[in-house]
Amino acid sequence: MGEIGSAMDEKLLLELLAEAKLRGGGMILNVGEAPEVVVLSVEAYSALLAGKGTAHAPESLASLGTVPEQKTQTVLVTGGAGYIGGHVVRLLLDSGYKVVALDNLYTGRREHIPDGVTFIEGDVRDINLLRDVFAGYKIDAVAHLAALLEVGESVEKPFEYLDVNLLGTIKVLSAMQEAGVRRLLFSSTAAVYGSQSLVPIPELAVCEPNNPYGKSKLLAEKAVEYFTQCGELQATVFRYFNVAGKGAGLGVADTHHRSHLIPIVLDVARGSQEQLVVNGGDWGTPDGTCVRDYVHVLDIARAHAMALKAGVTEKFSIYNIGTGKGTSVHDVVQVATEVTGRMVPMQVGPRRAGDDSILVAGVDKIKKDLNFVTEHSTLEEIIRSSWAM
Ligand SMILES: NC(=O)c1ccc[n+]([C@@H]2O[C@H](COP(=O)([O-])OP(=O)(O)OC[C@H]3O[C@@H](n4cnc5c(N)ncnc54)[C@H](O)[C@@H]3O)[C@@H](O)[C@H]2O)c1
Structure with a gap:
């Protein structure tokens, strides 16, 4: 030359x-x-x-061409022993990431953590523990899923929800800031929206949550945004709609058998709960029951892997994850009856405090920016996967 x-x-x-x-x-x-x-x-x-x-x-x-190796990224997954966390952990592991899972096992299960993942039992509100984790492992990104998330329980224990969901998130953000870890995926929820006149709900809708769970998550989103504005953080907020289904052969179970519709309906079909008590039949929807947007947990996990892989275009962005289609309680019971071949006895009870009438995701933004569309989220596939032992 x-x-x-x-x-x-x-x-x-x-x-x-x-x-x-x-x-x-x-x-x-x-x-x-x-x-x-x-x-x-x-x-x-x-x-x-x-x-x-x-x-x-x-x-x-x-x-x-194989020299040198690509640097392996390490992701800290808080709430990694939980239902969604357990699926996210596995998908990240399968996608070639090193994974460290942090969970206090409040609802999570130790057996949800697969071999090859470093598990740390502890609380996200413990700042010294977080400092140790960031000092001990070279964390490149955090997926923060640890939270309390039962709408009804949040009405009874609003301050516990604030403590775990807001304070816990601020502790994670502070420890990331101190350690210089810049990339965050934050698990938020459709419950931040409350009752909306425009459905499917776009991310730009003005949020007016109807329950302490949604309020605590909205405050946590604001804290995440604050750290992106005042520091180096780059954050993607995912507002999941109603997550259900199961990854085949992963051994990760849905832990919400008291509060989430599909696990309860399948318990009734199996005979381990006597009947389904529907939370209100006078909601002003076509059949009077609440309408939700059910999304398969594998699609939720995929969105995390895709966001990490895609890198960052904006410092702070919010995406709904759903299908854009509404499903009533009656629709769920009908498909569950067809898939399982069992009867699902039900009775209409009173409305549950804090519930919203219709929550259906606007999905244009995630499709445009991340090229993400759901692949597993037909109601039949969701129920079939949950029914399989
Ligand atoms: N399941 C859904 O339909 C749904 C919908 C919208 C959003 N989300 C969000 O997804 C995330 C995961 O929910 P999930 O359905 O897997 O529930 P989950 O209860 O199975 O998972 C939450 C995990 O966080 C852990 N945890 C709770 N408090 C903790 C603390 N203080 N310190 C450390 N770990 C703690 C629990 O032990 C559990 O393993 C949550 O942030 C939730 O708000 C879930």
Whole structure:
């Protein structure tokens, strides 16, 4: 090559580097038949110096294409022993991430944590523990799922919900800020919306939550936004709609058998609960029962993996995750009866405090920005997967 710096050589250098990156960070140039020159990206060269690459003399371009290894990202999943957390942990592990799961096992289960994941039993409100976790593991990103999430319970224990959902989130954000960890996926909920006149509900809707659970999560979203505005944090907030279903063979169960419709309906079909008591039949919906947007837990987990992979375009963004389709309690019971071949006796009871009438996701934004559409979220697939033992 001629003198570096001339316009011609700079163009050549850029082409070589682009080619090297395509080949995994480096390539060999032959002079005649013999390999003579190695071109490495700075990233690849630094990794090689740090001993992370495979320091053997490659015999061919193909072998050099694997040198050095891509840096493995480590994700801290709070609430990783929970129902959704357990699925997120597995998908991230399968996608090549290292995973550290933190959970106080309040509703989570130790057996939801698969081999290969570092499990830490502890509370997200324990700032010293969080400091230890960030100091002990090189965390690149956090998926913060740990929370309390029962609407009815939140009406009875509003301050506990504020404590775990807001204070716990602020502790996680503070520890991330101190440790210089910049990337956050935050689990929020459709409950932040409250009653809305425009359905499906777009992310820009003015949030007026009807229960302490939704209020505590909305406050937590504001705290996340605050850290993105005042610090280096880059956050993606996911507002999940009604999560249900199960990943086959993962051994992760839905833990919400007292409050969430689909687990209760299937318990009734199995005979382990006597009957379904419907929370109100006078909601002003087509059949009088509440309408929700059911989304398969595998689709929720996929959205997390896709957001991590996509990187960041905005410092703070909010996405609904749902299907855009509404399903009433009667619809769920009908499909459950068809899928299970069992009767689901039901009785209409009073409305539950804090409930919303209709919650259906507007899904245009997540489709446009993350190219995300649900793949597993027909009601039949959701119920069939939950029914399978
Ligand atoms: N399940 C749904 O339909 C749904 C809908 C919208 C949003 N979400 C959100 O998804 C997230 C996960 O919910 P899930 O359905 O898996 O519920 P889950 O109860 O199975 O999971 C929550 C996990 O957080 C853990 N946890 C609770 N308090 C903690 C604390 N102080 N410190 C550490 N760990 C703690 C629990 O032990 C549990 O493992 C929550 O943030 C929830 O608000 C869930």
